[in-house]
Amino acid sequence: MSYTTTIEQTVFRFADLRDLLAKATPERSGDQLAGIAADGPVERLAAQMALADLPLKAFLGEELISSDDDEVSRLIAKRHDPAAFSAVSSLTVGEFREWLLKPETTHDRLEAVTWGLTPEMVAAVSKIMRLQDMIAVSAKRRVVTRFRNTIGLAGRLSTRNQPNHPTDDSRGIIASAIDGLLMGSGDAVIGVNPATDATDDYIRIVSLLDELREKLAIPTQTCCLGHVTTAIQAIERGAPVDLVFQSVAGSEKANRGFGVDLALLKEAHEAGRSLNRGMPGANVMYFETGQGAALSADAHFGVDQQTMEVRAYAVAREFDPLLVNTVVGFIGPEYLFNGKQIIRAGIEDHFCGKLLGLPMGVDVCYTNHADADQEDMDTLLTLLCAANVNFVITVPGADDIMLNYQSLSHHDAVYCRETLKRPPAPEFEQWLAEIGLTDRNGALIGEPAALSNYVRQSAFIGA
Amino acid sequence: MAKVIEPSAAEKTLDLREMTDARVSLGRHGAGLPTRAQLSFLLDHARAREAVWTSVDRGLLTDRLNRLGLSVVKVDSMATDRSIYVRRPDLGRMLSVESAERLKQAGSAKGYDVAIVVADGLSSSAVDLNAVPLIEALMPKLAAFNLSTAPIVLASQARVALGDPTGEALGTRLTIVLVGERPGLSAADSLGAYITYGPKSGNPDSGRNCVSNIRDGGLPIREAAEIIAALVKDMVKTRVSGVALKAALAKLPSSNV
Numbered sequence: 001m002s003y004t005t006t007i008e009q010t011v012f013r014f015a016d017l018r019d020l021l022a023k024a025t026p027e028r029s030g031d032q033l034a035g036i037a038a039d040g041p042v043e044r045l046a047a048q049m050a051l052a053d054l055p056l057k058a059f060l061g062e063e064l065i066s067s068d069d070d071e072v073s074r075l076i077a078k079r080h081d082p083a084a085f086s087a088v089s090s091l092t093v094g095e096f097r098e099w100l101l102k103p104e105t106t107h108d109r110l111e112a113v114t115w116g117l118t119p120e121m122v123a124a125v126s127k128i129m130r131l132q133d134m135i136a137v138s139a140k141r142r143v144v145t146r147f148r149n150t151i152g153l154a155g156r157l158s159t160r161n162q163p164n165h166p167t168d169d170s171r172g173i174i175a176s177a178i179d180g181l182l183m184g185s186g187d188a189v190i191g192v193n194p195a196t197d198a199t200d201d202y203i204r205i206v207s208l209l210d211e212l213r214e215k216l217a218i219p220t221q222t223c224c225l226g227h228v229t230t231a232i233q234a235i236e237r238g239a240p241v242d243l244v245f246q247s248v249a250g251s252e253k254a255n256r257g258f259g260v261d262l263a264l265l266k267e268a269h270e271a272g273r274s275l276n277r278g279m280p281g282a283n284v285m286y287f288e289t290g291q292g293a294a295l296s297a298d299a300h301f302g303v304d305q306q307t308m309e310v311r312a313y314a315v316a317r318e319f320d321p322l323l324v325n326t327v328v329g330f331i332g333p334e335y336l337f338n339g340k341q342i343i344r345a346g347i348e349d350h351f352c353g354k355l356l357g358l359p360m361g362v363d364v365c366y367t368n369h370a371d372a373d374q375e376d377m378d379t380l381l382t383l384l385c386a387a388n389v390n391f392v393i394t395v396p397g398a399d400d401i402m403l404n405y406q407s408l409s410h411h412d413a414v415y416c417r418e419t420l421k422r423p424p425a426p427e428f429e430q431w432l433a434e435i436g437l438t439d440r441n442g443a444l445i446g447e448p449a450a451l452s453n454y455v456r457q458s459a460f461i462g463a
Numbered sequence: 464m465a466k467v468i469e470p471s472a473a474e475k476t477l478d479l480r481e482m483t484d485a486r487v488s489l490g491r492h493g494a495g496l497p498t499r500a501q502l503s504f505l506l507d508h509a510r511a512r513e514a515v516w517t518s519v520d521r522g523l524l525t526d527r528l529n530r531l532g533l534s535v536v537k538v539d540s541m542a543t544d545r546s547i548y549v550r551r552p553d554l555g556r557m558l559s560v561e562s563a564e565r566l567k568q569a570g571s572a573k574g575y576d577v578a579i580v581v582a583d584g585l586s587s588s589a590v591d592l593n594a595v596p597l598i599e600a601l602m603p604k605l606a607a608f609n610l611s612t613a614p615i616v617l618a619s620q621a622r623v624a625l626g627d628p629t630g631e632a633l634g635t636r637l638t639i640v641l642v643g644e645r646p647g648l649s650a651a652d653s654l655g656a657y658i659t660y661g662p663k664s665g666n667p668d669s670g671r672n673c674v675s676n677i678r679d680g681g682l683p684i685r686e687a688a689e690i691i692a693a694l695v696k697d698m699v700k701t702r703v704s705g706v707a708l709k710a711a712l713a714k715l716p717s718s719n720v
Contacts, residue, residue: 029550165483175482183491333549368511368646369549369585374504397486397496397504404647406508409486415494452477 001062003054005046012046017062020054021120022304023047024127026344030292030305030335037304048128052094056085059120065301071252071262076118076314085116093124100125100137100355110141114357119250119310122352126306131344131383134351138387145322145359147221147242147278149427151188151390152359157422158391159413160323160361161186164402168195170208170461177212178451179396183410184417184437184444187428188323188361188391189243189286191223195402202226203239208460210240215457216435216450219427221278221322223286228260228268235271243286243322244272250311253299262318269319283322283359289313290327291345292335305335306345310352317358323391324353325361328380330405332367339376342366346380350389361391365407374398374406381412385420392416417442484649504648511646514586516545519643521617524581527595533602534614536569538562538629542620549585555622557664558629566632569614574634576610577695578662579641582621586643586651593654593677593684594641600688601639608696623657623671630662637698638662639691644675653678656687658694660704670705672698 003014014020022036024047031037038044060080067073082089087109088096099105126134144152151158163176173192180186190213192205202224209222221242224231228246235241246265247258255261272284294300294308303311309326316324326349329342336342346362353360364380366372381392398409416422423429423442432438436448455461479487489500496504525535541557542548548555558566579601581594598615605612613633618625626640637660644653654677659666672694677687698704701711 033551033553163485165485169483172483172485175479175487176485178477179479179485179487334552337550368508368648368651369515373508395485396483397489397500399486399504399507399648401483401485401647401649404645406648409496411489411491411494411496414491418494447477455477455482 003050005050007042007046012043012050014047014050017058018064018302020047020051021064021124021127021307022302024051025304025306026127028305028335028341028345029333029337030295033334034295034300034302034305036302051124052092052128054093054124056088056091056093056096056121059118059124064120064303064307065251072250072255072311072315075262075318076311079115079314079318080118081115083116084113087113088116094128096121096125097128097133101133105140107140107142110137110355111357114355117355119314119352119356120307122355123307123310126348126352129351131347134347135383135387138351138354141354142388143354143357143359143390145283147282147284147322149187149219149425151322151425153426154388155422156424157385157389157416158188158361158425159185160188160391160393161190162193162393162395162400162407163190164193164395164400166195166402168192168201168205170204173205173208174212174455174458174461176396177209178454180394180410181218181451182437182447183414184424184432185394185410185413186218187220187424189221189223191225191243191245191286193225193403197226197230199230199233199237202230202234203237206234206239206241211458211460212454216454217431219431225286225288228264232268232271235275240277241272241275242277243284244268245286245288247288247293248312248315249289249293249297249299250308250315251294251299251301254294254297254308255315257297257299262315265315265319283320285319285321286323287316287321288325288327288363289316289349290331291349292331295335296331306348309349310356313353313356313358317356321359323361324358325363325391325393326350326353327363327365329366329370329372330363333370336370338371339366339373339379342370342372343376343380343383347383347387350384350387359390361393362389363393363407365393365405367405377406377408381408381416382420385416385422414444507648511648511651514588514643514646514651515549517587519583519587519590519619521619524590524595524617528598528615531595531599531602533598535617536565536614537617538566538619540618540620540622540625545620548620552622555620556624558625558632563628563632566616566629570633575613576636576699577605578613578616578626578630578633578635578638580616580618580621580626580629580638582618582623582625582640582642584621584623584642584655585645586653588652589643589654589678590641592652592679596684597641597654597656597677597688600684601691604688604692605695608699610695610699624666626657626659627662627666628664630659631664635662636660637695637704639695650678650681653681656691658691658698658704660698660702672704672708
C-alpha cells in the first residue's frame with residue numbers, strides 16, 4: 001500500500017513501507033548510492049510526517065523482505081511477542097517517540113516491551129528522533145551481561161582492548177594488549193582481529209590471550225575474532241575459547257555473504273556454551289555489525305541501510321550475546337560520508353540495539369577517505385557515554401595497524417574514566433586497584449611489576 | 464672511577480616498542496597524549512587525507528612516460544569530481560562517453576596483448592611516486608614474453624574495475640591496473656596492481672589477481688614487477704586469472720609449467 005503527505009498543496013507519495021522508511025531516513029551516502037534516498041530535505045520531512053502518523057501495528061502487516069525468501073524475516077515474525085507489544089500497540093510511530101521520552105517510561109517499562117518491538121518499529125522511530133532524543137531514551141535502558149565480570153551497569157563504561165597485529169605476531173599482540181592494560185583498557189574483552197583465518201593461528205591467539213588473562217588474574221574474557229566455523233574447530237581441538245565471534249547482517253543473503261546462517265550460529269552458540277568457561281549462565285557470543293554491510297553485499301532488497309542494520313540485531317539477540325558492537329565508521333564514505341553521518345549512525349545503532357535488548361557497544365572509528373577526524377570521534381564518544389553505552393573499542397594511539405583505520409585510543413578510555421566519571425566493570429575496577437594500576441579514586445598511578453615482568457615469564461613469548 | 468649509574472625509569476620498564484609497530488608507550492598527561500605524539504598523529508592523518516584529496520599530476524606523468532618512449536591516453540571515469548568519486552564507487556568503474564571513444568581510436572586493428580592502466584584510486588601520492596618506476600621495470604619483462612602493449616592509460620577518478628571497459632575498448636587480452644590504495648596512517652603511498660585476463664565490464668573481483676602494498680618500505684618495485692610479470696605469464700598460458708588461476712596452472716601438462 002502507498003502512503004501520502006500533503007504539504008501546502010503539494011502531495012508527496014511513497015510507494016510502500018520500504019520507500020517510506022528509506023525516504024524518511026536522515027541523509028546518508030549509502031542510501032543515495034542505493035538510489036533510494038529522499039530527493040531533498042522537504043521530501044524527507046514529508047516522509048517523516050507520514051511515518052509519524054503510521055500505526056506501529058502497520059509493521060506487523062507489511063513485511064519489508066518477504067518471509068518466503070528470508071530467514072531473518074521469519075525469525076523476526078516468530079519472535080514477536082504480542083503480550084509485550086500490548087503496552088504500545090495502539091500508538092503511532094510519532095506517539096511511540098513521545099512514549100519513549102516520557103519520564104514515566106522507566107527502564108523497567110522499556111525492558112518489558114523489548115520482545116514486543118520489531119527491528120522495523122525501532123528503526124522507524126529512530127528516524128524521527130534527534131540525537132538528544134535517542135540519548136535520553138538509551139540512557140534509561142540498561143542491558144547487563146556477564147562472563148567473568150558484569151558489563152553494562154548504569155554509569156559505567158567497559159572497553160575492548162584490541163591488540164591487532166598485521167601478521168598476528170605473538171609478541172606484537174601481547175605488546176599492544178599490555179599497552180592497553182597499562183591504560184586500564186580491556187574489561188569488555190581483550191579481542192584480536194586475526195589477519196588470517198587459519199585454525200592453528202586462531203588457537204595460538206586464544207592460547208596467548210588466555211595465558212595473559214590467567215597469569216595476571218584479570219577478571220575479563222578474551223576472543224579471537226575469526227569466523228564461527230574456525231571457532232567451532234578450535235573448540236573441538238580443546239582451545240581455550242571464551243567468546244565466539246561473528247559478523248552478522250540483516251538478511252539471509254547478507255549473512256550468507258559472511259558465510260553463516262541461523263543454524264550455524266546456533267551450533268556455534270552451543271559449542272561456546274559447552275565449555276562452561278564463564279560464570280553459570282554466562283553470555284558467550286560476540287557480534288559485530290555495521291550500516292552498509294547488506295548493501296555492499298547487494299543483499300538489501302531496496303531497504304535503507306539503517307533499517308537493515310537494525311534487522312541484524314534481531315539475529316544477534318537470538319543468541320544472548322555478551323557483547324554487540326557496530327563498527328560504525330569502518331565501511332567508508334560511500335555509506336557514511338562524513339563525521340556528521342558517522343556520529344548520527346553511531347547514536348542510532350546504540351539506541352536501536354538497546355531498545356531491542358542488546359548489550360550494545362560501538363567501535364567509534366573512521367577511515368582516511370571519509371571526511372572525518374579525531375574530533376568527530378571525541379564528539380561521538382562523549383555522546384555515547386551520555387547515552388550509557390556498554391563499551392567502546394580502544395587501540396594503541398587510535399591507530400589500528402592491522403585493519404588500517406582509526407578507532408579510539410586507550411587514552412580515550414582514561415578520558416571517560418577520569419573526566420566523564422565512567423568507571424569500568426566493578427570486578428575489573430577492583431583488579432586495577434589491586435594490581436597497582438589505579439589509586440583509590442580510580443586514577444592511573446603507575447606500571448606495576450606484574451605487568452612489566454609478564455613478557456619474560458610468558459610460556460608463549462618469553463624471551 | 465665512574466660512579467655507579469642507576470638504571471633510568473625507562474630502562475627498568477618494559478620496551479613494548481621493540482615488540483610492535485603499533486603506537487604503544489606514547490606516554491600521557493592525564494588522558495591527553497604528549498604534544499609531540501599528538502601532532503605526529505595529526506601529520507600522518509593530514510598526509511593520508513592529502514593523498515586521497517589531491518589530484519594526480521597527469522601532465523607530469525605523461526612527460527615522464529614519454530621520456531621512456533611510451534605514449535599515453537588520458538581517460539576519465541563517470542565520477543566528475545573527488546567528492547562524487549568517494550561516494551559513488553559505481554561511477555568510478557565506468558568510462559565517460561568521450562573517454563570510451565578516445566580509447567577505441569587508440570586501439571589497433573590487430574589488437575594488443577596488454578593494457579597498463581594507471582588509476583588514481585584513493586592515493587595520488589602512491590601513483591606520483593611509484594607508477595612510473597614500476598612501469599619502467601615491467602615493460603622489458605613484457606617485451607621479453609613477446610607481448611605487445613597498448614599506450615599507457617592514465618585514468619582519473621578511477622576504481623580498479625575501470626580497467627575492464629578500458630581493456631575492452633582497446634581490445635586487449637589482459638589489463639594491469641596500477642591503483643593508489645586506500646591510505647593508512649603509517650603509509651599513504653601504497654600502490655596496488657590488479658591483473659585481469661579477458662577484461663570485460665561486469666567481471667567479478669574474484670577474477671583478478673592482486674599484488675598490494677607496492678612502495679618504498681613495503682613491497683619493493685623490482686620485486687613487484689617480477690611478481691606481476693610471473694602472473695601475466697601464467698595467465699597468458701592458462702587464459703585464466705583470479706582465484707581459478709592456481710587450479711588452471713595445476714591442470715597444465717608439466718612441460719608447460
